[in-house]
Amino acid sequence: MLSVRALAARERREFADLLDDLSPQQWQSATLCSGWNVRDVVAHTIAYLGQTRLGLTASMLAARGRVDRLNDRALRPYAGPDELRALMRSGADPSGAGALYGCRVELIECLIHQQDIRRPLGLPRTISADAVRTSLTFARVSPVIGGARRIRGLRFIATDLDWSAGRGLEVHGPGEALLLAMTGRVDAVTTELYGAGLAELCRR
Template identity: 60%
Template sequence: MTSVRTLARLERLEFAELLDGLSPTQWAAPSGCAGWTVRDVAAHTVAYLGQSRITLTLNMIRHHGNVDGLNAEGLRRHAALDRFELAALMRDGSTPAGAGALYGGRVALIECLIHQQDIRRPLGLPRRLDPRRVRVCLDYARLSPVIGGRRRTRGVRLVATDMAWSAGAGPEVAGRGEALLSAMTGRAADVSGELSGDGVALLR
């Protein structure tokens, strides 16, 4: 059985490969994260996962738990890095460590999988997601209070149509695992056309 740490490492290496192949125009294009370019998403991911657990804790305390402030600081710290350096950092840090190693590497896995899609979708660069990675992320998104997947999907039953996975109780929300994960991570509006069922209108 492949470990979560291995899945996270593979995801990060594929993310680096994506970044290697982007043109300057694509790096400057809008991403799926409002107000952020593709470069911003890459820099954020590198900055966040590159922190040690102690540094992350201290930064959270300094910003009084304000995630937006923490993210903005990460972007400032990496503002001088060019696109080649960001891609190299993504590859060099492929093995989960520090903040990325939290929860057995699940933090690194979900961070990279979600943000890689935040880049790929607007650029029209689809890929076939590994169902093993998606399943781990789905389970973790529901458990993590930081991600808030359970809160966003409270009162509905989530049913994946491309793998054996379901969770929750209530009116059904059906769709591919990736679409369900997007809904759990605050991107329901972006994938509403990919979901079906009486529970879609109840997603937060």
């Protein structure tokens, strides 16, 4: 198994490969992130490259602890796709905020946001089981992602890899779909999930 750092670096390089093939129209397309187009999601994903823990703390304080406000402020007016592509590729090795929690921040950031773009554009891919498993485990305990809150009283069981977590009514599905549900994108994966706990998950 690759280290988390290696998984994160690979994920960002694959993200950069995706961007290389997008048309100008696709850069303006909607994503799974409400109100954000592809350009916005990419800008967000590279916004914290090189930012120190102290700098991130200061930004969080300035945003009064609101992650949505912090993210909106981080959408710098980049020159355009060419600059974003270059930054995505040059920032492959986890650094700054992306290196927090043993590089798990960069891994899940790049994995989730790549799917935010790929799914609406109809550009599926095969994600490594190690990357999905590591991201699922981190999403469940990360206070920023809030996975624990979303699956409280439910048991998530992956059908395509050896992973399960939680107690209560069961929700089954592919690891990627469980991860997207855990990170607040349940509407995009409802048809991929099943189990006695699905109705409660959707209600939340």
